[in-house]
Amino acid sequence: MRSKIVAGNWKMNNNLEETEKLLAELSAKLPDTEAEVMVAPTFVNLSRSAHVLESSTIQVMAQNMHFEENGAYTGEISADMLLNIGVDTVILGHSERRAYFGETDELLAKKVIKALEKGMRVMFCFGEELDERKAGNHFKVVEGQLKNALFSLENGAWDSIVLAYEPVWAIGTGETASPEQAQEMHAFIRKTIAQAYDTAIANKVSILYGGSVKPGNAQEIFSKPDVDGGLIGGASLVADDFVAIIKAI
Numbered sequence: 001m002r003s004k005i006v007a008g009n010w011k012m013n014n015n016l017e018e019t020e021k022l023l024a025e026l027s028a029k030l031p032d033t034e035a036e037v038m039v040a041p042t043f044v045n046l047s048r049s050a051h052v053l054e055s056s057t058i059q060v061m062a063q064n065m066h067f068e069e070n071g072a073y074t075g076e077i078s079a080d081m082l083l084n085i086g087v088d089t090v091i092l093g094h095s096e097r098r099a100y101f102g103e104t105d106e107l108l109a110k111k112v113i114k115a116l117e118k119g120m121r122v123m124f125c126f127g128e129e130l131d132e133r134k135a136g137n138h139f140k141v142v143e144g145q146l147k148n149a150l151f152s153l154e155n156g157a158w159d160s161i162v163l164a165y166e167p168v169w170a171i172g173t174g175e176t177a178s179p180e181q182a183q184e185m186h187a188f189i190r191k192t193i194a195q196a197y198d199t200a201i202a203n204k205v206s207i208l209y210g211g212s213v214k215p216g217n218a219q220e221i222f223s224k225p226d227v228d229g230g231l232i233g234g235a236s237l238v239a240d241d242f243v244a245i246i247k248a249i
């Protein structure tokens, strides 16, 4: 059975003091849930967050990592460094990494392979731009992103993959995909995986939706059969909103 997951991507927000405050608030208000709850603070606050949440059910993720073991890569962080501070899940392929830092499917494939080789879990993000949807190319774009970055993985690798479909036009814009649009794409993603691998793999992978999920729309989006939770940006920075979204699942 695939897991339900609610994950907060804190992006480049919150200093150490603010991060600790948010973690404390979240820990105090965390509802009883069968869903996995995760947060991804910035790199500078990651070690402290992992320490604070050591005995919590809230998991800590990194927002990115490099595909090499170590070496002369100024500004970069390796898988081993993350594991060393107790972080074993990494977000890869976020549209902001693709758009502002030139991350391609080919580069992401290398990062995914390295993370899996190290025994990490990968939350792989992908999704179409507005012009691609308007042109009716969204299914093709999404299929291409999956194929280029993930479809050379062996069957067993899918146990460590979580997918996050994030239509770029819905990220931070307040414009959410309708629950029907999310369901349509998630069902398509599952079908595409079933064709490339098999139905058992397609049915066990968690597929999260991301893009302007808020307390007011979470329940309807999460009620769709192929939506297994959400990757939340802005609303995960406000403890009460994030908690309301966790309750919605």
Ligand SMILES: O=C[C@H](O)COP(=O)(O)O
Pocket (backbone or CB within 6 Å): 009, 094, 166, 170, 171, 172, 173, 174, 210, 211, 212, 213, 231, 232, 233, 234, 235
């Ligand atoms: O990683 C999270 C997504 O980019 C969604 O961000 P958002 O909830 O602020 O639209």
